[in-house]
Amino acid sequence: MQKTILYISYDGMTDQLGQSQVLPYLCELKNYGFDFHLISCEKPEKFKQHKGIIEAICEKNGIRWYPLAYTKRPPVYSTIKDIRNIRRLAFQLQKQHHFDMVHCRGYIPALVGLQLKKKAGVRFLFDMRGLWANEKVDAGSWNLNNPLYRSIYNHFKKKERQFFENADYTISLTQAGQKEIGSWKYIADNPVKIEVIPCCADLTLFDPVRVEEDLVARIRKDTGIHNGEPVLSYLGSIGSWYMLDEMLDFFNVYCRKYPSARFFFITGDQHDLIRNKAAEKNIAAEKIIIRPATRNEVPASISLSTHSVFFIRPTYSKISSSPTKQAELMGMGVPVISNAGVGDTSAIIEKYKSGIVIKDFSEMSYDEAIERLQRFSEGRESIRNGALQYFSLDEGVKKYLRVYKHILDQY
Structure with missing residues (x-):
């Protein structure tokens, strides 16, 4: 019945x-x-x-x-x-x-x-x-x-x-x-x-194999991101929980290891704030790319990423937080850099070897994380398999x- x-x-x-x-x-x-x-x-x-x-x-x-x-x-x-x-x-x-x-x-x-x-x-x-x-x-x-x-x-x-x-x-x-x-x-x-x-993800949508090349080419044209160019991405809204200043600081350190890197914000939120904050940190305007994406465009946008970062304020209430972006990025096989103290995020990253967990928000910690990224051996298929096990x-x-x-x- x-x-x-x-x-x-x-x-x-x-x-x-x-x-x-x-x-x-x-x-x-x-x-x-x-x-x-x-x-x-x-x-x-x-x-x-x-x-x-x-x-x-x-x-x-x-x-x-x-x-x-x-x-x-x-x-x-x-x-x-x-x-x-x-x-x-x-x-x-x-x-x-x-x-x-x-x-x-x-x-x-x-x-x-x-x-x-x-x-x-x-x-x-x-x-x-x-x-x-x-x-x-x-x-x-x-x-x-x-x-x-x-x-x-x-x-x-x-x-x-x-x-x-x-x-x-x-x-x-x-x-x-x-x-x-x-x-x-x-x-x-x-x-x-x-x-x-x-927070699970539709891993039939967030699947690198299913991404349409024509759509990727259009996003590359819109953003000016060239094939093979190092890209650090951020996916989702820019709100009070997300640590924009610290993520931009991380990007500055990232650029020491990847001098031609671009920071790609996949968001429809607060474009002026992002650009102004980046300018305050002496990040060249051409290194910051911001483009909103419809739900069907998000996987293709993610596919341009070399790595992706999200720092979330590690407050008491965040022990119950499950960032949707983690599931979507893992589904696309993209290694992530995140911080400890947010729900099960660290445990998932460590269990499925899907990225790097930073110790704190210091330049030394960022530098160590990027050194580890350069030695990061997990392939994208392995990261996606972790998503299939946990986030499908x-x-x-x-x-x-x-x-x-x-x-x-x-x-």
């Missing part, structure tokens, strides 16, 4: 994240007989650009999509408004479809999922994605010296406990996060069911399927 699932995401499907980390899973899980209803909150400009693409994907795969508008301002009140809109729609849909389970991607959706469980008896999957309240503090978004934000933080930490205690199952992105949660007293006293599923969408789907069956078969 077909099971009906309500999937709630605060991230939009018209964002890259929705296209890489939500829809691929739902499209695959749909094949196992689940009827998905999808609520998401869409940024107006992204929705206008990509609405048709997402509608086509959902229609093709029999997913019923209910997009809501995401509001950003004023802070706090806009989020309260979004939560109310999600809750109103979720309960309307519950009356019509009598869901067997609600799959909540993150803390904001989990507020609604918890209510659906308590008021309507809907089984509840808490797909936590990270220690969200702690992330807000670590990012500087919530200043705990401000009574308003301290109150909000305390509210969500109380809710977090309720999510764990009431969820039929919880998903953690990392082993490190699962271990940390298991050490909390209220969890240690009453263990909860947690499955670890990292198929493996992620299998894990979700086990969790779904456990939740739905226990009643």
